[in-house]
Amino acid sequence: MSVDTGVVRTALYDRHVAAEARIVDFAGYAMPIHYRGIVDEHRRVRETAGMFDVSHMGEFYLSGPSALETLERITTNRAAALVDGRVQYSAMCYESGGFIDDLLVYRLGEEFMLVVNAANKAKDLDWVTSHLLPDTDFRDASDETALIALQGPRSEDVLEAVGGGAFSSLGYYYAARGEVAGRDALVSRTGYTGEDGFEIYCDPDDATAIWDALLDGGAPFDVEPVGLGCRDTLRLEMGYALYGNDIDDTRTPAEAGLMWITKLKKGDFIGRDAIVAKREAGLTERLIGFEIEGRGVPRHGHEIVAGDETVGIVTSGTFSPSLERGIGMGYVAVGTDGPIEIAVRNRRLKAVLVDLPFYKHGSVRRA
Amino acid sequence: MSTAGLRFTESHEWVKIDGDNAVMGLSDYAQHELGDIVFVELPEEGATVAPGDVLATVESVKSVSEMYTPVNGEVIEVNNDLEDSPDLINSDPYGEGWLVKVKLTDAAEIDALMSDDEYEAHTKG
Numbered sequence: 001m002s003v004d005t006g007v008v009r010t011a012l013y014d015r016h017v018a019a020e021a022r023i024v025d026f027a028g029y030a031m032p033i034h035y036r037g038i039v040d041e042h043r044r045v046r047e048t049a050g051m052f053d054v055s056h057m058g059e060f061y062l063s064g065p066s067a068l069e070t071l072e073r074i075t076t077n078r079a080a081a082l083v084d085g086r087v088q089y090s091a092m093c094y095e096s097g098g099f100i101d102d103l104l105v106y107r108l109g110e111e112f113m114l115v116v117n118a119a120n121k122a123k124d125l126d127w128v129t130s131h132l133l134p135d136t137d138f139r140d141a142s143d144e145t146a147l148i149a150l151q152g153p154r155s156e157d158v159l160e161a162v163g164g165g166a167f168s169s170l171g172y173y174y175a176a177r178g179e180v181a182g183r184d185a186l187v188s189r190t191g192y193t194g195e196d197g198f199e200i201y202c203d204p205d206d207a208t209a210i211w212d213a214l215l216d217g218g219a220p221f222d223v224e225p226v227g228l229g230c231r232d233t234l235r236l237e238m239g240y241a242l243y244g245n246d247i248d249d250t251r252t253p254a255e256a257g258l259m260w261i262t263k264l265k266k267g268d269f270i271g272r273d274a275i276v277a278k279r280e281a282g283l284t285e286r287l288i289g290f291e292i293e294g295r296g297v298p299r300h301g302h303e304i305v306a307g308d309e310t311v312g313i314v315t316s317g318t319f320s321p322s323l324e325r326g327i328g329m330g331y332v333a334v335g336t337d338g339p340i341e342i343a344v345r346n347r348r349l350k351a352v353l354v355d356l357p358f359y360k361h362g363s364v365r366r367a
Numbered sequence: 368m369s370t371a372g373l374r375f376t377e378s379h380e381w382v383k384i385d386g387d388n389a390v391m392g393l394s395d396y397a398q399h400e401l402g403d404i405v406f407v408e409l410p411e412e413g414a415t416v417a418p419g420d421v422l423a424t425v426e427s428v429k430s431v432s433e434m435y436t437p438v439n440g441e442v443i444e445v446n447n448d449l450e451d452s453p454d455l456i457n458s459d460p461y462g463e464g465w466l467v468k469v470k471l472t473d474a475a476e477i478d479a480l481m482s483d484d485e486y487e488a489h490t491k492g
Binding site: 022321 | 403431
């Protein structure tokens with residue numbers, strides 16, 4: 001990656017410019033928001049396949065005799081359950097129980113790879129390195145790692161077309177090293193869209209070769225580059241939390257609906273006591289999903305109202321290209337279950353609470 | 368698409384004079400900035416508007432934006448096709464994607480607005 005005027009360019013930056021992508025500064029990275037339009041790209045991922053450059057994500061490696069023990073202490077999920085090649089969704093919390101970040105943890109032989117949000121990279125690095133047990137080695141591989149997320153029901157066909165057929169046998173949330181387009185890569189069957197797909201980690205020097213090969217070889221399967229704009233609409237349709245919107249250092253896994261990645265029985269970990277105390281005291285709010293009835297789009301920060309009372313706040317909102325209506329997530333007072341309204345500027349949008357995910361037809365594989 | 372004869376505002380509205388009336392819409396530059404438009408809130412016909420008033424609210428997938436009137440007048444027609452097809456603003460911003468028709472109080476107010484060449488320079492500045 002190269003630094004220019006303070007904004008970091010990924011190895012694929014020139015490809016985005018050549019494709020006339022709309023590029024914005026995202027967490028200090030010059031990233032493509034869209035190429036042709038968010039709705040078009042969203043449908044591409046739901047229907048065939050799209051390729052995201054997500055090289056801005058951070059990759060940390062933990063190794064050494066106490067690496068597992070360090071991980072058990074700083075993350076909420078059960079790291080010991082990770083067999084070689086397994087991937088796990090997890091979180092790091094402060095002693096307060098508030099989220100530092102959500103992340104993926106990969107077990108790769110005797111090493112662990114942590115994949116963290118770009119906007120949290122510096123904060124995460126400080127936290128992890130200041131909580132290493134003796135005999136845990138840390139390495140920040142973010143700048144030497146490019147990441148392409150190939151997502152959509154035709155992803156397997158696209159990967160096979162560029163010599164990645166060996167990855168077709170990967171189960172959901174498993175990873176393996178191998179070759180993509182003749183280049184070394186680490187490939188996992190993971191994603192943030194609700195569709196089947198793969199995340200391809202590679203050397204930045206190989207990123208354009210892999211990107212070009214996927215586009216050329218995947219042409220019969222209608223693969224196209226897609227931007228971060230539809231990454232947000234796709235993840236929200238699935239009810240996946242976004243750090244900075246739906247989870248942050250003021251929220252804990254208890255009210256965020258993330259107790260499934262928080263293993264209280266695994267033993268002590270940072271944040272455990274606060275989360276237990278919060279549950280014992282009784283939750284006062286919880287993260288819910290809602291759909292707008294009629295026209296209008298909810299946005300982050302809008303108030304959620306029931307009758308004359310403000311009962312919560314929208315943490316993520318968008319127009320759902322699949323449902324063709326406004327959808328959102330937000331925290332509401334426990335016990336809120338009737339009709340709600342979203343206070344949007346000078347009017348109120350009628351909304352109804354719905355179960356997540358909003359979109360129930362994704363091709364994503366379940367383990 | 369030709370913008371000859373259109374007048375533009377710094378906030379990216381266009382105005383086309385049609386007798387005593389002015390048709391208004393959002394510029395091609397504006398629709399590009401907004402991206403896929405999914406909802407449009409139009410004013411009531413008969414409403415009296417003054418410079419700086421919000422004429423319409425335009426919502427895209429990623430953001431919401433307001434359209435202002437640069438002139439005094441009365442709303443005499445709104446583009447109801449936008450209710451079902453808000454994307455007309457994206458596909459044909461100077462034609463089928465028009466938003467509001469206003470009966471002008473003082474047609475001379477238009478003279479203060481930018482020509483298409485001046486506007487093009489403005490968006491590139």
